[in-house]
Amino acid sequence: MWTGNGGSFDLVLDPNFGTNGFLYVFYTANAPLRDTVSRFTASGNAAVPGSEVVIWQDTVAAGQFHHGGALEFGPDGRLYIATGDHFSASDAQSLTSYHGKILRLNADGSIPTDNPFFDGAGPNLDAIWALGLRNPYNISWDQPSGRLFIGDVGEASIEEVNLGAAGANYGWPICEGNCSQTGMTNPIFSYPHAGRDAAVTGGFVYRGTQFPASYMGSYFYGDYVRNWIRRLTLDGSGNVNGDGAFWPEDGSLDGPWGDIVDMVQGPEGALYYTDVGISWEGQFRQGTIRRISFVSANQPPTIMQASASPQSGLPPLTVTFSATATDPENNPLTFLWVFGDGVTSNQPNTAHTYAAAGPYTARLTVSDGTNQTFSSPFFITVGNPPTATIQAPLNGATFRAGDVIPYSGSATDPDEVLTAANFSWTILFHHDTHVHPAGGPFTGTTSGTLTIAPTGHSYQGNTRYEIVLTVTDSTGLQNTVSVFVFPEKVNLSLDTNPSGLTLQIDGISRPTPFVLDTLINFQHSISAPNQTLGGTQYQFSSWSDGGTQTHTITVPAVNQSYTATYQAVPPPAPSDFGVAYGFEEGTGTTTADASASGNTANLFGPTWVIGRYGNGLSFDGVDDRARAALSFTxxxxxxxxAWVNNPSNSAFESILTVGSSRNFYLSNGTLAFYNGTTDLLFGSALPNSGWQHVALVYDGSTLQAYLNGTPVGAPQTVTLGAVTGALQIGAWINNANNNTDFFNGLLDEVRIYNRALSQTEIQNAMNAAVLP
Known part of the structure; x- marks a missing residue:
């Protein structure tokens, strides 16, 4: 038997079942260990032996949990298959993995070429129709509207009901619930965990007439963990306009309504649902199928009291059954006791003797001739049941990832000798208030082992394993005992520097800081993706443990902190410059222009030094200069x-000039501009040590200077036309075409744009190097 949530998941009939007898089953195969959809041919109430045809099979081994497992034929005649992420969250976003998807196939297993990601011989898995799901174990087509409803179980915060669409991405594990990221399809309805666990069970749109007309078109959905059924009302466009309680009517949680995992509309219009019965009100019980129907004029009887005493003893055991009931319309009532051994009684108060040892289930039905009411079942134990004992492990034992926990038991029975054939073991994984099957039943053995995998389902929250032993004797009497084993956990504190960025744990995005309570020796993938927050781009720099950007950690035996350090990435500088010199060569007598024009500058005297970004040039204030090979307009x-480092504060020091009539310079350290006739000054002197960023912007009417990205000096209104002339850095070209007013200091990152930059663009430019 497959361990975990594997096994048989869903069964659907072919649209032409009446003529071809085809039915389709989603199950986990053992060899190979793959989730599989197969077609069988039915004959009567059984499948014809040897009729299995595999329609689809996963390409990788099945995980222990989160298989999805739903099947539905759509109005287009195609077979739709829902798959879970198998606790590998990132698979849900991959077009090369079947996990976390809605698949679409032809009934014979071939793939429709109009599937949205179909690429033939390309890398995509062509059967994928939609992606970004976590564990969609129930889907349903509403044939009249042509809508596919998908219930998707959330991870930590949100449960979703989604509307199927070709090519849709429902966001997992990037986000749960509504997602602001471009390209995601938001659910039509969701509800929060609100501090406790939850697991949505997708349902169906009601199209029957047994319920009142107000129920027509409502979507029923349930919750496996919270033990209720609710209904959504939809407008004519399919939008949700109401959410109300259905069963129980007061909407209360955790009642005796079963572990709801499936629901359908019956042919007569009643609602049927499946209680999987893993842990029914804290007791081990068989699963049940339950029916809810609407009663209008005639109300069913009310059983006021029903009892059976004694409910255990040696054979022959005489049990007294008694009951009282009333009817709202005072109709005459009939009683029917079914004792479970083939004998019945129509008396409300009666006694019945059980002659043979064994377990029996007795139940009362009360009828008013129109409607019936059933009592809860009475479980009668006749004879001596066996006594089971779990010898190992001890209740309360602890474990770490990688441990192999041996379990063993013994049993006695006063009436017979028991053997291993009488033993059955089941492993349950408890997570907060809900339960996952984790293994078994393993029969015919008095011992076994539970291996704690280092990956898979997390151990966050209130988690533990329950090892259950059931011993059954030859009369069918049972004794069930169990022990709990608990995880040894530590706290991992995860953060970013700066704090507040997002990290990914096992592919799931979480904002920092946060604490992960997790199992010692468990393995987690931690990733620090590059990201944008508040308009700032952040690039990963390092992890505190020295790991790569994405790496696997093994949880230590003590609390540990992991911090991902990021660097803010300056916004890109405007790249539409006329010329741009980064002075990155570091050697030689020329420097390259990064613009499209490639206007290389020849160096006459300046020396290479460490610049503001990378390399720069040092000008001696005597005769050093750099002149572009081509004229510039x-x-x-x-x-x-430009970036300048000017310690001299001389009267005239040219930063750059175009011809003789456009000169950007420093006048005793103050930013200045010569327009061919007039010298214009801006603000006060620059600091005479350290790098300073200077800029001058003309918008067609006004000149404005900037120091380190901030306006400096009063703006000046002037009229300037375009000019063409020699472009020179570090010296002015006067009217006689002589070089003068030489710059004394360091220069770097010289740029010219033939447009007026905004202040933000200037700041972006000053914070980014000129790239070759």
């Missing part, structure tokens, strides 16, 4: 930018 609008 400036304006009419323009922006002139």
């Amino acid at each position: 400036l304006g009419p609008a323009f922006s002139l930018l």
Whole structure:
């Protein structure tokens, strides 16, 4: 028997079942260990031996949990298959994995070429129709509207009801519930966990007439963990406009309504649902099928009291059954006791003797001739049941990932000798208030082992394993005992520097800081993706444990902190410059222009030094300069930018010039501009030590200077036309075409734009190097 949530999941009949007898089953195969959808041919109430045809099979081994497992034929005649993420969350976003998807196939297993990701011989798995799901174990087509409803179980915060669409991405594990990221399809309805666990069970749209007309078109859905059924009302466009309690009517949680995992509309219009019966009100019981129907004029009887005493003893055992009931319309009532051994009684108060040892289930039915009411079952034990004992492990034992926990038991029976054939073991994984099957039943053995995998279902929250032993004697009497084993956990504190960015744990995004309570020796994948927050881009720099950007950690035996350090990435500088010199060569007598024009500058004297970004140039204030090989046309609008380190504060020091009539310079350390006739000054002197960013912007009417990205000095209104002339850095070209007013200091990152930059663009440019 497969361990975990594997096994048989769903069965659906072919649309032409009446003529071809085909039915389809989603199950986990053992060899190979794969989730599989197979077609069988029915004959009567059984499948014809040897009739199995595999329609689809996963390409990788099945995980222990989160298989999805739903099947539905759509109005297009195609077979739709829902798959879970198998606790590998990132698979849900991959087009090369079947996990976390809705698949669409032809009934014979071939793939429709109009599937949204179909690429033939390409890398995509062509059967994928939609993606980004976690564990959609129930889907349903509403044939009249042509809508596919998908219930998807959330991880930590939100349960979803989604509407199927070709090519849709429902967001897992990037987000749960509504997602602001572009390209995601939001659920039509969701509800929060609100501090406790939950697991949505997708249902169906009601199209029957047995319920009142107000129920027509409502979508019923349930919750496996919270033990209720609710209904959504939809408008004419399919939008949710109401959510109300259905069963129980007061909407209360955790009642005796079963572990609801499936629901359908019956042919007569009643609602049928499946209680999987893993842990029924804290007791081990068989699963049940339950029916809810609407009663209007005639109300069913009310059983006021029903009892059976004694409910255990040696044979022959005489049990007294008694009951009282009333009817709202005072109709005459009939009683029927079914004793479970083939004998019945129509008396409300009666006695019945059980002659043979064994377990029996007795139940009362009361009828008013129109409607019936059933009592809860009475479980009668006749004879001496066996006594089971779990010898190992001890109740309360602990474990770590990688441990192999041996379990063993013994049993006695006063009436017979028991053997291993009488033993059956089941492993349950408890997570908060709900339960996952984790193994078994394993029969015919008095011992076994439970291996704690280092990956898979997390151990966050209130988690533990229950090892259950059931011993059954030859009369069918049973004794069930269990022990709990608990995880040894530590707290991992995860954060980013700066704090507040998002990290991924096992593919699931979580904002920092957060604490992960997890199992010692368990393995987690931690990832620090590059991201944007508040308009700032952040690039991963390092992990505190020295790991790569995405790496696997093994949980230590003590609390541990992991911090991912990021660097803020400056916004890109405007790249539409006329010329741009980054001075990155570090050697030689030329420097390259990063613009499309490739206007290389020749160096006459300046020496290579460490610049503001990378390398820069040092000018001696005597005769050093750099001149572009080609003439340059400036304006009419323009922006002139450079990094300067000028300790001299001389009267005239040219930063850059175009011809003789456009000169950007420093006058005793103050930003200045010569327009061919007038010298214009802006603000006060620059600091005479350290790098300073300077800029001058002309928008066609006004000149404005900037120091370190901030306006400096009063704006000046002037009229400037475009000019063409020699482009020179570090010296002015005067009217006689002589070089003068040499710069004394360091220059780097010289840029010219033939447009007016905004202040933000200037700041972006000053924070980014010129790239070759």
